[in-house]
Amino acid sequence: MTGEGTILDIRDLHVWFRVYEGLSRVLDGVSFQVQEGERVGLVGETGCGKTIAMKTVMGILKSPPAQFPQGEVFLAGHDVLKMSPMEILRMKGRTVSMIFQDPLSSLNPVFTIGQQLIDVIRYGQRWAANSGRLSRARLARAAAEALTTVRLPDAERILKLYPLELSGGMRQRALIAMALVNKPRLLIADEPGTALDVTIQAQILALLRGLVKEEHIAVLLITHDLGVVREMAERVYIMYAGQVAEEGPVTSLFDDPRHPYSQGLLASVPRLTGKLPARGIPGTVPDYTEAPPGCRFHPRCEHAMEKCAEQKPPLTEAAGQRLVACHLYSGAKE
Amino acid sequence: MTEPILGVENLMKYFPIRSGLFRRVVGHVKAVDHVSFGVQEGEIFGLVGESGSGKSTVAKTIVQLYRPTAGTIRFKGRDLTGATKETMRWFRSQAQMVFQDPKSSLNPRRSIASILEDPLIVYGIGGSRRGREQMIRSLLEQVEMSGRYMYKYPSALSGGQRQRVAIARALAVHPSFLALDEPTSALDVSVQAKLINLFLGLKEELGLSYLFITHNLSLLRTIAGRAAVMYVGRIYELGPTELLFRHPIHPYTRALIAAAPVVTSEEEQIKPQQMSKEGEIPSPANPPSGCAFHPRCSVAESGCSEELPSPVEVETGHWVWCHQAGTLASAEGVSRAESGLAVVEMPGERAPLLGESGDRAEPASLG
Numbered sequence: 001m002t003g004e005g006t007i008l009d010i011r012d013l014h015v016w017f018r019v020y021e022g023l024s025r026v027l028d029g030v031s032f033q034v035q036e037g038e039r040v041g042l043v044g045e046t047g048c049g050k051t052i053a054m055k056t057v058m059g060i061l062k063s064p065p066a067q068f069p070q071g072e073v074f075l076a077g078h079d080v081l082k083m084s085p086m087e088i089l090r091m092k093g094r095t096v097s098m099i100f101q102d103p104l105s106s107l108n109p110v111f112t113i114g115q116q117l118i119d120v121i122r123y124g125q126r127w128a129a130n131s132g133r134l135s136r137a138r139l140a141r142a143a144a145e146a147l148t149t150v151r152l153p154d155a156e157r158i159l160k161l162y163p164l165e166l167s168g169g170m171r172q173r174a175l176i177a178m179a180l181v182n183k184p185r186l187l188i189a190d191e192p193g194t195a196l197d198v199t200i201q202a203q204i205l206a207l208l209r210g211l212v213k214e215e216h217i218a219v220l221l222i223t224h225d226l227g228v229v230r231e232m233a234e235r236v237y238i239m240y241a242g243q244v245a246e247e248g249p250v251t252s253l254f255d256d257p258r259h260p261y262s263q264g265l266l267a268s269v270p271r272l273t274g275k276l277p278a279r280g281i282p283g284t285v286p287d288y289t290e291a292p293p294g295c296r297f298h299p300r301c302e303h304a305m306e307k308c309a310e311q312k313p314p315l316t317e318a319a320g321q322r323l324v325a326c327h328l329y330s331g332a333k334e
Numbered sequence: 335m336t337e338p339i340l341g342v343e344n345l346m347k348y349f350p351i352r353s354g355l356f357r358r359v360v361g362h363v364k365a366v367d368h369v370s371f372g373v374q375e376g377e378i379f380g381l382v383g384e385s386g387s388g389k390s391t392v393a394k395t396i397v398q399l400y401r402p403t404a405g406t407i408r409f410k411g412r413d414l415t416g417a418t419k420e421t422m423r424w425f426r427s428q429a430q431m432v433f434q435d436p437k438s439s440l441n442p443r444r445s446i447a448s449i450l451e452d453p454l455i456v457y458g459i460g461g462s463r464r465g466r467e468q469m470i471r472s473l474l475e476q477v478e479m480s481g482r483y484m485y486k487y488p489s490a491l492s493g494g495q496r497q498r499v500a501i502a503r504a505l506a507v508h509p510s511f512l513a514l515d516e517p518t519s520a521l522d523v524s525v526q527a528k529l530i531n532l533f534l535g536l537k538e539e540l541g542l543s544y545l546f547i548t549h550n551l552s553l554l555r556t557i558a559g560r561a562a563v564m565y566v567g568r569i570y571e572l573g574p575t576e577l578l579f580r581h582p583i584h585p586y587t588r589a590l591i592a593a594a595p596v597v598t599s600e601e602e603q604i605k606p607q608q609m610s611k612e613g614e615i616p617s618p619a620n621p622p623s624g625c626a627f628h629p630r631c632s633v634a635e636s637g638c639s640e641e642l643p644s645p646v647e648v649e650t651g652h653w654v655w656c657h658q659a660g661t662l663a664s665a666e667g668v669s670r671a672e673s674g675l676a677v678v679e680m681p682g683e684r685a686p687l688l689g690e691s692g693d694r695a696e697p698a699s700l701g
Binding site: 045046151167168169170197198199200201202203224225226227228230231251254255264265266267268269270271272273274275276277278279280281284 | 527576594604
């Protein structure tokens with residue numbers, strides 16, 4: 001049922017957790033799509049559910065405590081929620097792979113970069129249809145090549161180093177090499193480069209953007225850093241409290257946000273032009289065990305109407321190739 | 335020119351590197367090397383740089399968490415080098431620090447009230463227990479928190495609330511100066527915006543001066559009146575923030591501003607032309623010779639790797655430590671004729687301490 005070029009299609013996903021206080025309804029009908037080769041950002045602040053969404057896609061949410069009362073998650077045409085653990089394992093690293101925020105904690109400190117990279121290559125080979133086992137020399141060469149593609153100089157030497165011996169930027173590059181070496185169709189990047197310095201982060205983002213364009217790999221970028229999204233993604237989803245608030249092309253959405261939450265979020269970002277950030281958004285993110293009914297943003301929204309507390313606003317088309325989930329726009333098109 | 339509330343001159347902080355059986359000192363990490371600047375009363379002075387630039391060490395040395403290796407720190411006219419116990423006690427109540435991570439700077443086993451009571455007891459503020467309780471309530475109010483948080487523990491608070499408590503703790507002793515070390519970088523933007531506005535409000539209300547350390551260029555631009563750009567332990571550019579962003583001269587400053595992740599097209603347009611190439615930040619234990627940025631600089635000449643650049647004032651109050659400063663400044667359209675100023679070369683390590691937010695201030699030294 002997925003479109004021809006859709007690599008990831010999440011439909012009306014609900015994720016609940018049984019916790020001590022009751023039922024924590026984290027994701028409340030989230031839908032989003034990523035096309036093949038497309039770079040999409042999923043943005044939201046701490047606790048908005050973006051990590052839960054990502055973990056669902058990767059099939060790494062333990063159930064229980066997680067419950068999936070509703071929704072489908074199609075990855076390359078197959079519903080992840082219906083996959084067996086073996087099927088999920090097969091798809092990892094090949095259909096979808098992932099890079100994390102902190103490269104040091106996602107690398108094993110007691111193995112060299114080479115050993116870890118070769119493991120990943122072998123893992124990819126294991127599932128490939130037509131391959132025999134590669135010789136040790138071939139594997140080493142493939143590993144060195146992978147490091148060269150992420151522009152790590154002196155690849156042969158770096159293969160013999162331990163993660164601690166590399167700088168933060170080099171570690172992140174090595175991690176990107178591992179994530180891309182088996183040519184996945186979708187790369188999920190969770191706060192990539194956020195732990196790095198700005199000039200190094202800019203280098204890493206430029207590298208990553210180049211590589212995925214070249215290989216036609218789709219990217220789902222999960223971050224709270226709006227600047228990184230603008231740098232990396234073409235299209236963005238703004239999430240608030242387990243709901244998608246707004247969707248659209250990055251530049252037009254950031255220059256002219258429509259949803260009151262997106263507006264508050266964008267206005268909070270200090271600008272290079274020297275414009276002071278607004279006073280932030282009043283109130284705090286709700287507790288998911290007693291999430292507000294209707295639009296979950298309504299208690300913090302200055303435009304809130306009666307309707308907002310009763311009815312969840314559907315994602316509606318608005319001007320500027322935009323989808324906005326807000327009753328302000330759900331009447332007539334602008 | 336008024337004397338700055340805080341004057342730092344030729345500040346150095348070297349950490350020994352020890353090695354071998356007898357832990358002999360085999361070298362030094364020059365975390366802070368010949369750093370000079372002044373913070374004017376009521377000013378927000380920004381320090382920007384990447385990791386290893388020494389910006390946090392500067393702050394910690396100023397508030398005397400580290401003993402400086404060399405250099406002088408003057409606060410409200412008093413020299414802190416070899417100061418008496420009383421002077422230091424006075425200074426500690428005058429200058430307070432707020433750290434980046436409120437999770438690790440607040441004791442998880444103590445209630446908010448008990449955290450905030452400590453400084454009051456140490457400095458004998460508030461009198462009786464009842465008086466202190468009153469003080470704690472008003473401190474919380476100052477950081478826009480309700481008194482009902484008094485008996486909660488840090489774990490029950492959100493990141494933004496914890497940072498508010500850390501600010502309240504710093505304000506408890508009625509300081510006039512706060513060193514803020516990345517106080518909002520661990521927080522979400524909407525929370526950051528609230529805190530930034532709180533900082534600005536408190537500054538006006540209580541007449542505070544800030545040393546604001548950040549790696550976020552946009553944040554620096556919005557809140558600091560003047561700022562210094564640090565790289566591997568040294569300052570490479572210093573001036574009114576507006577000028578730093580309008581005419582960034584040093585190739586490192588340009589690289590920083592160009593790399594800043596921005597959200598709007600308008601900001602994209604004001605980014606400067608880059609003059610550097612890909613590279614890593616060098617370790618302060620083994621910095622490149624001469625100008626530390628020369629391996630990444632695309633306009634570097636042979637002299638850059640040999641000699642440290644001297645400061646050059648390219649326009650009023652805007653100093654650059656770069657061998658090519660003159661050329662780069664005229665290319666940038668910073669004409670000396672326009673500002674009516676000659677390019678002044680200052681000898682050796684002598685560095686400028688500047689006056690009020692750049693206008694008409696003459697470079698002068700302290701002490």
